[in-house]
Amino acid sequence: MDTDQQNARPPMVLNPVGVVRSPFKAPMLMAKDSGLSLELRMEKVKEHHGQVKSGISELVLDKQWEALLDGVEGFSHILVLYWPHLLDPCRRNLKKVHPMGRKDLPEQGIFATCSPARPNPVLVTAVALKERKGNVLTVQGLEAVDGSPIIDIKPYSQNYMTIGALKNPDWMTQILNELDED
Template sequence: MENDTTKTIPMQLNPVGVVRSEIKTPMLLAGESDLSLEMRMEKVKAHHREVESSISELVIDPDWEELLDGIEGFSHVLVLYWPHLLDPARRNLRKVHPMGRKDMPMQGIFATCSPARPNPVLVSAVSLVARKGNILEVKGLEAVDGSPIVDVKPYSRSYLQVDGMKMPDWMEQLHREMEI
């Protein structure tokens, strides 16, 4: 099998909808050489608690509404979205401190959930609250208002659950710190 990464096929992504959310600004900003967390850790925890209980709308373009048929049979969906407020010039970061925290070791972008990545497609698993025509109400989405939606997929354990998952210590620490 040829392994030539210099030969790429052109890609085109078009939004299928837009996020409507109470979140107006991103929690993390990408600088020239790292991320910066825009709030103190106490506020980050409060922000995450608010997000976990907040309802957002995924407004799917009416031309794509029939693609949602059957989605209401699922309790959770994956939302793939584009962080539209990220300055394209900041998509060249190679390594960052996770969540902009200098007490965390520098990591390669692909080892983090940073929005500052070559192709900044973000993904969140959220609860599906309701479908109203071309609008999905979801709970727990941390997308900024106006974020273009790239795709919506049903969450299915059989495809997405893995056994023996391992995370580095710094990620385990971040998860512990976010617990209520």
Template sequence: MSDTIKTFPEMALRPVGVVHSSIKTPMLLAGKSDLSLTERMDMIKAHHRQVEACICELVIEPQWEELLDGIEGFSHVLVLYWPHLIDPARRNLRKVHPMGRRDLPMQGIFATCSPARPNPVLVSAVPLVARAANVLTVKGLEAVDGSPIIDLKPYSKNYLQVDNLKMPAWMEQIHRELEDDNI
């Protein structure tokens, strides 16, 4: 461990809420040495279309309800959540085929959106549909039902928008395939 990391204080996360979703199983599974898809590509496209239309509830613990005040003024929120179904023993993967696809080159885990990572914090920007007390209704969140929410943030283009975005060819290929109904 480097000297820099040794000087950091102990870090502890605790959930602030939970995701209620119709998505019951993850699309990717972490194995001993790589990821594997739970579905074929045609089913993955259907899964992504289902996710885009999926309405989820983010149920925030009642003691944190006041922290939501003003969030309804934003059209989108960032949801940071923990992929709770990933076996902790599978969080030591170093390289994976993106989306478990053997036709794509192996990449370092930090170059992918894989949920199997040393600290499996996932983040999604999603439209905020409504707020009722401590419950936020959002659309398009790919979190599995029961995923612990570790934080929420308002989406603001002034802080989060990136100009001149560059992605590797394999990521562009994945995006094209997910959007192309002919593939």
């Protein structure tokens, strides 16, 4: 795509619709000049993963958007799109990283990872919807840190979002197996 085509794109404007209230006050991963840095010792990562899976957070939508939630309580799970607000904007230029900052794993392109350090740091997580009270959703399993701006909420529907015969690279399978070990 040439420069004229890039300049012809309309500007994108994202406005938060609410904020995450979470027990997590700092991200597990930080973007540094050298790539990702795991802010927890590896023995604490599994513990953190367990806390995320069982952790309860609130999605507090601005009152003006409350009517947009009507009917969401009929779903057991939702997708939460949020912005990693603690990410230094100058760290959004990383091209490759070691997944989870682990040097024992091969470097991958940013779009092959779930790294928050990406050109447009929109993060998404599927979470269990526990309760709705007005403009507040109580959810379980959200890793977003406290204060993260919410960009959007979508219902999770197995018919539209489940992929059969899912394939993961070896390094991702290794991470998932390590996190799920008892």
